[in-house]
Amino acid sequence: MDKFIINGGRRLKGRITIGGAKNAALPILAGTLLVSEGESIIENVPNIRDIDVMLKVLEVLGANIDYDPDKHRVIISALSIDNYRAPYDLVRKMRASFLVMGPLLGRFGKAEVSLPGGCVLGSRPIDLHIKGFQSLGAEVTEEDGYIKAEAKRLRGGEVYFDRPSHTGTENIMLASVLGKQTTRIVNAACDPEIIDLADFLNLMGAKIKGAGSTFIEIEGVDLLRGCHYSVMPDRLVAGTYACAAAISGGELYLDGASEEELKLPLMKLKNMGVEISGDGGGLFISAPHRLKGVDITTFPFPGFPTDLQACFMSLSTVSNGVSTIVETVFENRFGHAMELKRLGADIKVTGDRAVVNGVGKLKGTSVMASDIRAGAALVIAALAAEGSTEVLRVYHIDRGYERMDEALKSVGADIKRVSD
Ligand code: EPU
Numbered sequence: 292m293d294k295f296i297i298n299g300g301r302r303l304k305g306r307i308t309i310g311g312a313k314n315a316a317l318p319i320l321a322g323t324l325l326v327s328e329g330e331s332i333i334e335n336v337p338n339i340r341d342i343d344v345m346l347k348v349l350e351v352l353g354a355n356i357d358y359d360p361d362k363h364r365v366i367i368s369a370l371s372i373d374n375y376r377a378p379y380d381l382v383r384k385m386r387a388s389f390l391v392m393g394p395l396l397g398r399f400g401k402a403e404v405s406l407p408g409g410c411v412l413g414s415r416p417i418d419l420h421i422k423g424f425q426s427l428g429a430e431v432t433e434e435d436g437y438i439k440a441e442a443k444r445l446r447g448g449e450v451y452f453d454r455p456s457h458t459g460t461e462n463i464m465l466a467s468v469l470g471k472q473t474t475r476i477v478n479a480a481c482d483p484e485i486i487d488l489a490d491f492l493n494l495m496g497a498k499i500k501g502a503g504s505t506f507i508e509i510e511g512v513d514l515l516r517g518c519h520y521s522v523m524p525d526r527l528v529a530g531t532y533a534c535a536a537a538i539s540g541g542e543l544y545l546d547g548a549s550e551e552e553l554k555l556p557l558m559k560l561k562n563m564g565v566e567i568s569g570d571g572g573g574l575f576i577s578a579p580h581r582l583k584g585v586d587i588t589t590f591p592f593p594g595f596p597t598d599l600q601a602c603f604m605s606l607s608t609v610s611n612g613v614s615t616i617v618e619t620v621f622e623n624r625f626g627h628a629m630e631l632k633r634l635g636a637d638i639k640v641t642g643d644r645a646v647v648n649g650v651g652k653l654k655g656t657s658v659m660a661s662d663i664r665a666g667a668a669l670v671i672a673a674l675a676a677e678g679s680t681e682v683l684r685v686y687h688i689d690r691g692y693e694r695m696d697e698a699l700k701s702v703g704a705d706i707k708r709v710s711d
Contacts, residue, residue, distance in 0.1 A: 293689075295682040295696055297673035298705035299655060303541030305702035309529045309548050309573075311335035311363060311522035313342070313691050315484035317387045318461040319491045319522060320345045323367040324354065324394035325468060326495060329517030330368040336522055338363060340690045344385040348377050352391065368517075372399065379405035379436060385690070389417060390458055393465030396429055396440045403439045411662045413622035419459040423450040427467055427474060447472035447511055455480035455591045460507070461488055468497040470511035479507045482592040483552045487523040494518045526552040527598045528692060531667045533557070533576045534602040535699060537565045538609065538675045542577040543702060550574060555595045559585050559603065563610060584612035584649055589620050601627045601668035608636035609675050610649040618643050627665035630658040634669075634676050655680035663691035670695065674704060683711075 316336050323331040336342055338360040346356050346365065353373040357366040375395050382388040382405040395402035407417065421431050421438065428446040432439050447470035450463050460480040465488075467474035479485070481503055489502030495518050498510035529548035536543035537560055550557060550569045557567050557574075563582045568575045584607055589597040597620035607614035608631055618624050628638045628645055633656055637648040655678035660666025666688035673680035682688075685708070688695055696708045 292683070292711045293685045293708050294711055295670060295685050296707050296709055297670065297680045297682065299653070299674055299676040299678065299680065301539060301674070301703050301705050303536055303539040303543055303674070303699070303702045303704060306544040306546055307532050307698050307702060308546040309524040310337045310693050312484055312487070312525035312527070313337055313339060314457070314527070315487040316342060316522045317345050318390050318458070318465065318484070318488045319520065320349065320365065320367070321390040321394055322465055322488060322492055324349065324352065324369045324372060324391060325398050325465065325515045326369050326517045327398065327514055330366055331517045332519040333365045333367070334363060334519070334521040336363050336365050337525065337693045339693050340686065341385050341387065344381060344388065348381050348388050348391055351378065351381065352395070375399055375401050376403040376437070377405060382407050386415065387458060389420065390462055390465065392420065392424070392438065392440060393462035396424060396442060397445055397466040397469045400443055401441050403437045406433070406436050406438060411626060412624050415621070419452055419454070419456045420462045423452070423459060423463040424466060426450045427463070427470060445470045447474040447509070450474065450476045452476070452478040454478070455505070457482050457485070460485055464488060464492065464499060464502070464507065464509060467509045468492055468499065468512065468515065470509070472511055474509040474511070476507040477505070479505050480591055481505060483523065483526060491518070491520045494520060524548065527596065529553060529574070530556045530596070530599045531602050531671070531692070532698070533560060533574070534599070534606055534671050535674055536576040537563065537578045537582060538606055538671055540578050541702070542575070544573055544575050546573040548574040554593060556599050556603070559587060559595065563606065582606055582610040584610045584614040584647070586615045588617040591620065597621055597624060598664050600624060601664045602671050604628065604638070604645060604647060605631060605668045605672040607647040607649060608638070608672060609653060612649055614647040614649065616645045616647065626661040627668045630665070630669055631672055633658050634672055634680065636672070652677055654678060657681040657683060659683040660685060660687040663687050667692060667695070670699070674699070
């Protein structure tokens with residue numbers, strides 16, 4: 292298990308190129324299972340652990356994978372899929388493995404995927420995915436810890452989400468592109484990664500309209516052909532490095548970051564005193580003054596992203612004044628608060644609300660990452676802490692950030708990776 296050792300207090304300055312988005316690449320890779328003619332060439336795939344898990348799942352199902360992580364390119368042939376079961380030992384490593392259910396069901400009319408099991412962010416059920424598959428005409432059962440779904444050919448239909456689910460929307464899109472008739476998703480999630488998935492599927496021959504809005508219409512087609520596609524840049528990685536610039540009082544250019552996809556986090560950063568400008572190709576972030584406290588409520592896109600809540604909590608620990616952070620998307624996403632307190636932060640958590648009283652300084656000590664974004668937030672806090680901070684269990688960070696230590700080091704952070 293690796294850990295990071297960070298000596299805080301360095302002002303970050305320079306340029307970071309934002310790589311491909313994990314949460315777009317994962318459903319796109321799952322979507323390559325739908326192809327029955329030609330191969331899929333996917334570019335800008337981030338070199339992170341969650342991608343390794345997804346590729347392993349595809350391999351277990353019988354896909355041929357040619358992956359060059361340094362070039363960020365994967366070539367996938369799904370012509371010889373001969374297994375329809377995604378096993379527990381892979382799905383438990385990454386819930387998003389459940390995204391293969393939609394394409395398997397859509398193309399082959401059968402799929403068995405292990406229940407993802409417990410999750411550090413709360414119970415995280417998959418009932419919306421299952422209800423959606425049933426609305427399309429699938430028979431879904433649960434047996435020995437596996438969800439089994441069957442349908443001769445999905446007919447399509449109306450899918451109503453009680454609440455917008457990001458991967459739920461993607462799974463239904465993936466299942467229905469080869470449907471007999473038209474599918475309509477009502478109260479769909481609107482995240483930019485869903486648009487990226489729709490663009491990819493449409494390039495393969497799918498007929499999807501409305502992705503990025505709450506109403507998506509998918510007209511079933513008979514066949515999808517392989518294509519060449521490049522994954523969108525990662526808005527959450529961009530948001531994380533924007534926070535790194537802000538907490539260090541630094542100046543960063545984030546190459547590939549888009550203002551459009553980060554509207555609320557950027558507005559909150561501006562409220563905190565951060566200066567931001569874009570040039571069409573990326574964002575300049577600079578933080579010339581001490582940060583001011585901020586109030587945040589997480590919400591499905593275009594609301595404030597739950598995935599940046601932890602990093603903003605780190606910022607608020609050293610900001611001037613009181614910040615209130617409310618988490619409405621996940622029931623248990625304050626795991627980082629206790630660790631931030633170990634660094635000297637003044638945080639009170641009650642239910643879904645954290646009240647953070649900004650302190651003058653954090654002080655380095657040992658802290659432990661509990662999930663991808665909580666880990667990133669601890670690194671951000673450590674950049675501002677006096678002395679040395681040890682961030683343990685960085686494998687969580689490696690699930691979603693490509694070599695975060697090297698990226699931060701390249702702009703002046705004093706950070707090293709140590710194998711325990
Ligand atoms: N929910 C249900 N039933 C379902 C599905 C979701 O009740 O069947 C609930 C969840 O428990 C949660 C809320 O609905 O309270 C929203 O969950 P959603 O389904 O939107 O989350 P997800 O699709 O499982 C994706 C991202 C997460 C991100 C969330 C919210 C991927 C692979 N994962 O998860 O990313 O936090 O949307 O935007 O796209 C991360 O990258 O670190 C990460 C956790």
